[in-house]
Amino acid sequence: MAVPRYWREIPQRYNLVGTKCGSCGKIYFPPKVVCPTCRRKSLGHMEDCALAGRGTVESYTIIYAPPPHFEGEEPYTMALIKMDEGCYLMGQVVDLEPQEIHIGLRVEACFRRIYEDGTRGAIQYGYKFKKMEEAETP
Amino acid sequence: MATVGIAGYGAYVPKYRIKADEVARVWGKKGEAVSAGLMVYEKSVPAIDEDTATISVEAARRAVRSSGINPVDIGAVYVGSESHPYAVKPTATIVAEAIRATPDMTAADYEFACKAGTAAIQTCMALVKSGMITYGLAVGADVSQAAPGDALEYAASAGGAAFILGGDHLIAEINHTVSFTTDTPDFWRREGEPYPGHGERFTGEPAYFRHVVSATKKMLEAMDTRPGDYDYVVFHQPNGKFPLRAAKKLGFTKEQVQEGLLCPVIGNTYSGSTPLGLSAVLDVAQPGDRILATSYGSGAGSDSFDLTVTEGIADYPRNHLRRMLENKVYLDYALYMKHRGALK
Numbered sequence: 001m002a003v004p005r006y007w008r009e010i011p012q013r014y015n016l017v018g019t020k021c022g023s024c025g026k027i028y029f030p031p032k033v034v035c036p037t038c039r040r041k042s043l044g045h046m047e048d049c050a051l052a053g054r055g056t057v058e059s060y061t062i063i064y065a066p067p068p069h070f071e072g073e074e075p076y077t078m079a080l081i082k083m084d085e086g087c088y089l090m091g092q093v094v095d096l097e098p099q100e101i102h103i104g105l106r107v108e109a110c111f112r113r114i115y116e117d118g119t120r121g122a123i124q125y126g127y128k129f130k131k132m133e134e135a136e137t138p
Numbered sequence: 139m140a141t142v143g144i145a146g147y148g149a150y151v152p153k154y155r156i157k158a159d160e161v162a163r164v165w166g167k168k169g170e171a172v173s174a175g176l177m178v179y180e181k182s183v184p185a186i187d188e189d190t191a192t193i194s195v196e197a198a199r200r201a202v203r204s205s206g207i208n209p210v211d212i213g214a215v216y217v218g219s220e221s222h223p224y225a226v227k228p229t230a231t232i233v234a235e236a237i238r239a240t241p242d243m244t245a246a247d248y249e250f251a252c253k254a255g256t257a258a259i260q261t262c263m264a265l266v267k268s269g270m271i272t273y274g275l276a277v278g279a280d281v282s283q284a285a286p287g288d289a290l291e292y293a294a295s296a297g298g299a300a301f302i303l304g305g306d307h308l309i310a311e312i313n314h315t316v317s318f319t320t321d322t323p324d325f326w327r328r329e330g331e332p333y334p335g336h337g338e339r340f341t342g343e344p345a346y347f348r349h350v351v352s353a354t355k356k357m358l359e360a361m362d363t364r365p366g367d368y369d370y371v372v373f374h375q376p377n378g379k380f381p382l383r384a385a386k387k388l389g390f391t392k393e394q395v396q397e398g399l400l401c402p403v404i405g406n407t408y409s410g411s412t413p414l415g416l417s418a419v420l421d422v423a424q425p426g427d428r429i430l431a432t433s434y435g436s437g438a439g440s441d442s443f444d445l446t447v448t449e450g451i452a453d454y455p456r457n458h459l460r461r462m463l464e465n466k467v468y469l470d471y472a473l474y475m476k477h478r479g480a481l482k
């Protein structure tokens with residue numbers, strides 16, 4: 001990814017900053033300018049809202065043939081995660097053996113290296129997920 | 139003088155380990171003899187996608203979360219490491235952004251071998267005392283590298299801890315800090331070189347012991363205290379033996395050192411070493427406990443700190459670093475090399 005785009009998306013990539021509709025309260029990630037449900041009513045009422053970073057695995061796939069720049073990391077796990085705020089997002093699940101992943105697994109966001117543009121380019125950081133460490137307190 | 143101390147702390151050590159036995163096997167050495175000689179049994183290894191920035195962020199986020207401090211009140215972020223991911227481009231800005239402390243703040247990276255993290259703590263203390271900032275974040279973290287087959291390979295590991303320094307909401311007051319610094323070339327790494335060089339036996343007496351012992355003695359004199367006045371003592375841990383020998387030279391007991399001695403189970407986390415030791419002590423300390431911590435950085439210098447734990451610790455959601463260390467996965471030497479290859 002080009003550096004300017006990476007830089008623009010730092011709030012999302014580092015801190016899962018999405019948007020909350022001021023009209024219906026629904027939370028979107030990635031951020032939206034307009035709420036698809038409330039449409040015009042939501043204009044000017046979409047507020048930044050950071051996700052807490054916790055969610056549940058809804059589906060997953062194990063990557064054995066990675067795209068360029070991710071070689072050497074295989075096998076790794078990509079999962080569709082339903083965040084506690086209700087939105088869905090796709091993310092890599094790390095520090096986990098492929099056989100440990102399952103639907104319903106509780107995960108939390110962590111901060112990792114995502115992509116490195118060779119040895120001379122910029123290093124891009126962002127969220128991945130790992131198995132929730134501690135027992136959840138309600 | 140205004141009060142200054144620790145308002146929050148957080149620790150992070152990667153999940154992966156390699157046993158000293160496994161490293162010894164590859165190099166035809168006797169694992170048991172090596173482990174007994176260094177008192178290092180296993181060491182932490184970063185995941186393929188972990189580096190000093192990611193470890194610093196994880197530690198800093200834990201510190202912010204458990205302290206309950208609003209990150210916008212953090213006016214300074216300093217990250218001490220000898221393995222910053224970039225030669226030019228600060229790690230501290232990555233950390234500051236990831237805890238949402240930007241943009242009304244100052245930041246910089248520090249480098250002083252293994253004591254860069256405690257130098258960051260001293261800077262934050264001064265900024266708090268002078269009234270320039272309300273809170274400051276100081277991080278010591280490393281993903282240290284050793285040449286394959288080098289004696290350092292048994293210990294060079296990864297981890298870090300972060301401290302929020304401030305004047306209120308304290309869990310430990312820092313009563314005083316002193317330093318002892320000379321120009322001593324015991325360990326170095328030249329620009330562009332992947333692995334450090336070191337002065338072999340020269341690293342002991344004139345380097346580690348002279349600086350750690352001198353800084354600690356200076357502290358005891360300044361505070362008019364004796365070793366027995368402290369509940370816990372933390373020294374920099376290049377291996378498991380040096381801190382115990384330093385303790386003996388100074389008149390501290392093994393029991394005072396034990397709680398903060400992590401090197402036998404995680405190795406030498408370089409800039410993370412003294413900060414992690416201190417955080418392990420804060421995990422168990424009670425109000426009124428007195429702690430002495432002295433770092434060491436090759437090159438060379440030591441920073442010493444005298445702390446008193448406050449009542450604030452009682453309600454503080456602690457890290458339980460030692461429990462976190464139980465959640466681990468062992469690598470063999472081949473996988474360990476794969477993990478390291480991605481770091482460079």
Ligand SMILES: [Zn+2]
Pocket residue numbers: 021022023024025026035036037038039042
């Ligand atoms: Zn809406």
